[in-house]
Amino acid sequence: MSGIEKPKLTWGEDGVLRSELFEDVYFSVEGGAEETRYVFLEGNGLPERFTEKKKFVIAETGFGTGLNFLVTWKMWQEAKQHGEVDEDAVLEYVSFEKYPLSLDEIKQALGLFDEFKNDLEWFDIYYPEVLMRGVHKIQWIDGVVLTLVLGDINEMISEMRFKADAWYLDGFSPSQNKGMWTEHVFDWIGKLTAPKGTVATFTAAGFVRRGLIGAGFEMKKVKGFGKKREMLVGAYCGAGVIEDGKPWFDIRAPKIKPKRGLVIGGGIAGCAAAWSLAERGVTVDLLERNTIASGGSSNLAGLFQPHLSVEWSEQALWVNTANQYVMQWLDQYAIPNDVPMYDQCGVFHPAINERDEKRFRKIIEADHWLHGDAVRWVEEGKGGWKRPEKCTYGGLMVDAGGWVKPNELCEMLLNHKGIAVFEKHEVQRLIRTDDEKWAINNDWDTTYDVVVIANAIDAKRFDVLNCLPLRVVRGQLSMIEGNSGLTYAVSGDCYILPKIDGKSVVGATFGPDDFDMDVREQDHEKIMTDLKMVLPKAWERLKDKPWKGKVGFRCVGEDRLPMVGCVPDITFYERAYQDLKDGKVGKQYEKGRYLPGLYVNLAHGSRGLVSGLLGGELIAAIAHDEILPVEKCVADAVNPARFVIRKIKRGLV
Known part of the structure; x- marks a missing residue:
């Protein structure tokens, strides 16, 4: 499984955003939004077709700056305001992107359009804080659901299941971005298209037209936008059958x-x-x-953080997507008050030995998370962490994590x-x-x-x-009356959270098929021994403080x-x-x-x-x-x- 890559960008004197990798502009400042309306919306018979279904699905190759999405959303919003679509109608917008832009880059690019200046705040609310490979499903406003599919479209398109009513084939010029305009992608575009679905693209390249015909579309050339002579539009007449290997x-x-x-x-x-x-x-x-x-779910607080791995796996994708979803949910719905219910304070993973350091540095080199310090190396001595004797290693700081009260x-x-x-x-x-x-x-x-x-x-x-x-795993944690001195969480052989409601939460033991509900002194001793090994300074502050144990039972599978x-x-x-x-x-x-x-x-x-x-x-x-x-x-x-x-x-x- 491959991940996402950072876009190589340059900004022209006129503010135009350009890709160095593909030697092409993302859009023209003069007429960029109009080109979107002409090529993709009019080319797909929109907005008139919005009335065809209670749920209309648009799929796009190349999210880029989000301009196509923004123009489409505003047209959908207008149709709702005028009663042209039902109030409870839904627009599902799916967009594939291998080189996602950061929030700041998107806002800078779209800020060139005066008509959208009041709409950019919605990107502040909904655009993912940390970008990684996978599916980012975002409940926008006005009944719009934006699903960003980040990764190589040649891998990701076969991982999706939907039926698009309209396709926007964007991305950079086929001659410059051959890796996206492939027979495999054309084939899956056909499989993922609804009966009577349509497609539109700015290009009139012959191999694109032939590829889409082979995928089940009836294609034709029409007048291109502005000075462009021709573009392609089409209607789907294929069967759209997906034969799954499982x-x-x-x-x-x-x-x-x-x-x-x-x-x-x-x-x-x-x-x-x-x-x-x-x-x-x-x-x-x-x-x-x-x-x-x-x-x-009765613990005082619990940890949330991504799965740290060098290679992508189904487990890493599940946990990391889940962690993204939790952060997004808390950011949107958690009500601020004097006593917070969560804190995205970061999670520190200490490297206790050379093997830890090598693994952590490989995780950083893998660069699974883009834009922002989601994962970074931190040297010894930060925030109360003190290395064990004869250990010269630092650790991994994960900003995309923290604690929440369940x-x-x-x-x-x-x-x-x-x-x-x-x-x-x-x-x-x-x-x-x-x-x-x-x-x-x-x-x-x-x-x-x-x-x-x-x-x-x-x-x-x-x-x-x-x-x-299903089976049970017993876990015991310790809630200690005192302050460890930490301002973030730490996760290693044990975990410890910063002071919450006057207590430091440290845990936890792992006992498969153990149904004992009583708090055990020896379990607390083991937790403190692990804490001493990882964080001797925190252990020194907490070792003689009053504590209470909490026993819980995790449900696990094979x-x-x-x-x-x-x-x-x-x-x-x-x-x-x-x-x-x-x-x-x-x-x-x-x-x-x-x-x-x-x-x-x-x-x-x-x-x-x-x-x-x-x-x-x-x-x-x-x-x-x-x-x-x-x-x-x-x-x-x-x-x-x-x-x-x-x-x-x-x-x-």
Whole structure:
């Protein structure tokens, strides 16, 4: 998997932004916005076609400065204001970009247009603070959803699943940017286009026209913008079939749009699922057998930070996308007050030995995060960190991290008019009704279109989840009355948070299949020993202070990824995919079948604070047949059906 790259930019005397890499301008100051309107909007029959569907999907190759998006959004906004599209209509705008600009660069470029000067503040609110490979799904205003797909389009386009009603083929000149205008990309543009979808591009290059014809478009040349003689427009007449190599992970579009939802579990995972469903207009009941945030989400505060790795993997993509989503959510919705519920204070990873230093420096060299000091090397002696004896190493400072109070986060998520909370309510069983809804206990009359099980290890009580290998890991942390002197969090063999509400939180132990609920003195001693090794100065300040222990139980699976998504139909899987155990991967298998309307948000382990929020958003996107907030390979990696497939391949079922 490749990442993103920094654009090499120069600014002309007239303010025009130019790419040194592709030797081309991003747009012309004179007529740049008009060219967008002529080539991409008029070329696709917009804005008139906005009225065709409740949800209109536009896809773009090359986000660049965001000019095409900005012009399109303003035209969509105008159509809504004039009543030309319904108030609840949605515009999904998907844009691919390998060389993303920073927020400051985008604002400087777009600031050249007087007509947009009052709109640039929205980029301050919504544009990602830290850029990395992957999917960045942003809930804009006016019913607009901007999905930035950052990475090489040749890799990323096959990781997306949507049906575009209109395509903007932008990017730099095909002669200068041959890596983007490829047969593979043309082929996937066809696969990702809706029936009667359209395409428009500024170029009239013959190989582009032939490539799009080969992908299923009827193409024609029309008058180009300004002095340009010709450009291309087209209409899709192909089948748009995607043959996936892993059909057992294919998720069919829901038959109905859910109206009533049930969430089982009142921790981060459950509250996040309830919020994401309610945001889409679902009326949600959340049932918790104890009280909200009484399980693993009851700690005073928890850590959020990205996954630090040299190579991209599905696990790294999931955690890093989740961390981005958490930061974005907190930035938009957390209410400032005198006692903060979170602080993006940064997380320091000390290098205890030479091996640590080499690994951390490789992470920095990999340059996965662009624009801003998301990850940087810090020398010894900063902020109370003191190296152990005979150790000459510094550490890694991660600005894209900090702490949050999970109980207050749960309260904020549930503070939604579409959510009703029922504490001390235990769901004893799930029943599929004759009208294809879900019912629960005999004394509960309401039935539901969608159910999300998010009650950690208690999910094992439901027979439909017998296929999921859930287990418990006990963890104990120490809340110490005192100040460590740190202004940021530290993560190593143990973690410690800066003083919160007069306490320093230090943790945590890791005890698989340990169900002991009592606080253990020896666990506190181990935590303090680890702290002394990593942060002797902080240990010195806290070693004799009063402390209280807190025991929690993490829910985990067989691998290091959570279980998020649809619940597989076990009977179907065991019948349809039996040949997998004989290695027959070339056979055309049926698409996977799942129990309609039933989802899980489970097994987030020690990263539940980060992972649970993205899990809720992924489930809501699946339930509403939206563009997913993660790549297809990542959605497959967290799909609960993976455990059934593994058993079948091993001949265990």
